[in-house]
Amino acid sequence: MSFKLFKDPIYGYVEIDSKLVSSIIDTACFQRLRNIRQTSYAPLYPASFHNRFLHSIGVYYLGKKAFNVAYKSLQDDDKTFEEDELGNIKRLFELACLLHDVGHAPFSHTGELLFLADSSNPPAIYTKLISLVEDATFTADVEHYYKNGKAAAPHEMMSCIVSLVTFKEHFQTPDERDFFSRCITGFKFRNTDKKNYDVLNCFIELLNSPIIDVDRLDYIIRDSQTTGFQSVSIDYERILNGIRIIKKDGLSLLGFHKSALSVVENVIYAHDSERKWIQNHPTILYEHFLLQHAMRSIDKLFSFSETGTRFFALESLTIEGANFGDKGKISLLADEDIFSKKRKVPGTCPER
Structure with a gap:
């Protein structure tokens, strides 16, 4: 397997499979992210012109590390995936990390609500994604979450749609499209009959969690570096190495080792500080x-x-x-x- 290197100012050299580079990163669809600003902070912080392209590379890098650590932490009786099955789950998760923002509107979150401008209920992007995934369990779960006020962000839905349409050769079955889309949207499995559904939910949380995930981890570190906003230090290596999948009441749950507690606290503090002092600044x-x-x-x-x-x-x-x-x-x-x-x-x- 050959790799291409991308120099990231935070993580150093990031290795990406050459086939993935040629089939996804080098396409016009993914390169578009170079022209989508990561944030709308430039009026306050003139240096914050980083883009969604580099953020996506960063999330891919962190996601690969997080997945490997999480899987190694599983108890032996939970490692019941066939070798080919595990390899495919890992491939789909890494694809989700790389493509999780490919559907962003101009100026990122500033423009994404316009994806919901149609008058249908649920919005057309929901029905479009359901029709692309073609999985009954996914359809039932999406409808359940939407009715209970747990809607995915518009850019997450659109990122799934753009990926499944533009890069459809990477998703051959409904199961593959299902898991990939759940990783981006955060729609966890509710069907307890599915094999290892609780472990799969832990993998989903690595990318889309209400508290800490690799997406949030990258943008907190990257935003701080480019804006110059002085916040707490975040040791991403320590927090990633502290990821654990544990058993509680017979279910696999995602958590962190006690050695990473101080970094977990720093991530939460840095996220709240950015929201309070930057995102909600009057300018x-x-x-x-x-x-x-x-x-x-x-x-x-x-x-x-x-x-x-x-x-x-x-x-x-x-x-x-x-x-x-x-x-x-x-x-x-x-x-x-x-x-x-x-x-x-x-x-x-x-x-x-």
């Missing part, structure tokens, strides 16, 4: 408001196109693109497209 919120106002105006203008295609939709994120008639064609939608379209739409920028 950041005002920029967020301006951009959302502009994007809603653009979306409204393009929604009147004779083609009936929405501006913020799957088609606009792909290389094939979406045709809006006399308004032109949009493909690989990114931040700069919003700036260029905003100048042509009257009334998109409120007076300061």
Whole structure:
């Protein structure tokens, strides 16, 4: 197996299988992430121009480490996966780490709510993902979580959709599409009849957890480094090596060894500090408001196109693109497209 190296400013050299680089990373769909800002912090922190591309590489790196440590921590009676089965689970988890943000809208979280602009209930992206996965258990679980107020973030749903459409050769069966999509959305298995469902849920939590996961771990470290915001130090090696899958009341649960307790506390503190002092800073919120106002105006203008295609939709994120008639064609939608379209739409920028 040959590898290609990516130099990350935090983790050093990251090895990625050459086949994965050529089939995913080198595609226009994934390269689009170079043009999606990781955060909207630039008005307050001028150096914070890092992108979703590098963040995705970082999450992939942390995810590989986390999976290996988690599996080694399993008790022998839980290691009942066949060798080929385990290899496939690991492959799908790593793909989810790499592709978890591939469906982000321009300006990341600032624009993702526009994926829900249709009036259907549940939103069209839910029904689209269900139709792509084609698994009855996945359908039942998604409907259950949605009805009980545990909806996935719009960009998570769209990332699954973009991945399953653009990179479909990597997902041959409904089971593969099911587990991959759960890792990104955080929809854990509720079906206790599925083999090792509780262990699979632990793997899902490694990428999407309400408290600590490799996605959150990377962006906390990366945001701190690029903004210069002085927060607590996070020893990611220590917390990853502290991952454990333990048994409680007959169920496998994800936890951390006591030696990683201080780092767990630091991660929680750093996350809360970033939300309080950066994400909710008045300057950041005002920029967020301006951009959302502009994007809603653009979306409204393009929604009147004779083609009936929405501006913020799957088609606009792909290389094939979406045709809006006399308004032109949009493909690989990114931040700069919003700036260029905003100048042509009257009334998109409120007076300061």
